[in-house]
Amino acid sequence: MGAQLRVYRQKIKSAQTTKKITRAMELISASRIYKAQQRLAAAAPYARAVTRAVSAVATFGNVDHPLTTEPARIDRAAVVIFTSDRGLAGAFSSNVLKEAEQLTNLLEEQGKEVVYYLVGRKAVANFSFRRREAVRSWIGGTDLPVFDTAKEIADAVVAAFNTDFAEGGVDEIHLVSNRFVSMIAQVPEVVRLLPLEVVEGSEETEPSEVFPLYEFEPDVNKVLDALLPVYIESRIFNAMLQSAASEHAARQKAMKSATDNADKLIKNYTRLSNSARQSEITQQISEIVGGADALSTAGNED
């Protein structure tokens, strides 16, 4: 076998192996998108109930809660970035990081200091590569988020929000995450989480809805105290679930195009190896013919 031919055969083999892997990952992601969507749907009643209750409280009682009041001066803003733990998902994580970068520029232009909370190994890797500091990071479980992680994140950001600027607290909190639009579209999105804009934030209830006069137990402020953290958790959990569904969808898309590319490579290399084989044979024949010719000419001369 000629050297050229051997090289082509090696390349075909490696493309085939890659294809097997990417194909398997594509199938796995496809089944996981479905599961992630189901989880998203399962968490929806909770989010709806919480949003509804918060809007109900907000429409009554003169809401004057630390979590909803706009601070007079915003000196430091926190950005929570939701990425994935693993790669091979196309531009999934880098889209979010890019969005976060833009947000950072915007906030810094406004004279705010920016601190980060990271979710997902990709964000942590990106930050350590760029030698940036993050206040806290959560690693693991981004493809199957659990509510307890959401609660942990919520507790951390609310605690930071309730701390004074001088003691390292923040005045504003943004979430940057991928929103799952469809199997083929995932959009990075920035949401300002705190201070809450309760009335505008209630996109899940009809705006024209009139809430009945509620009786609050024990009283309106206590109810609001209990509700707001729950609302924040639910928003964060929702962002995590959206991000997980998007991650699987992005990975499926990326792996599908990788499989297609491997197919294309295999086809091209097969063509090249065929023509290499052919030219090798042609060369061998012409060598034999040439050799035989030379021999017979040599024999005639004797």
Added chain:
Amino acid sequence: MALHVELVAADQAVWTGEAKMVVAKTVEGEIGLLPGHEPMLAILGSGEVRITLEGGEIIKASAEDGFLSVEKDVVTVVARHAALI
């Protein structure tokens, strides 16, 4: 007339259906809800939620860390952690 009850946990809807009466524990104490109850929002204490169905059957669930809302005969029990017992 019956109550429409929804019991939801953070990651799933635990139970939905029609009921005659709901007994839940708020931070102020136990409260029983019958059809026609005034609209209410209450903070849930950790404890048991008992749902009495039309047939007299009782469904018990544990619910903690959440709240309870009643309006127009719709009772929503929302808890971080909830499960049927």
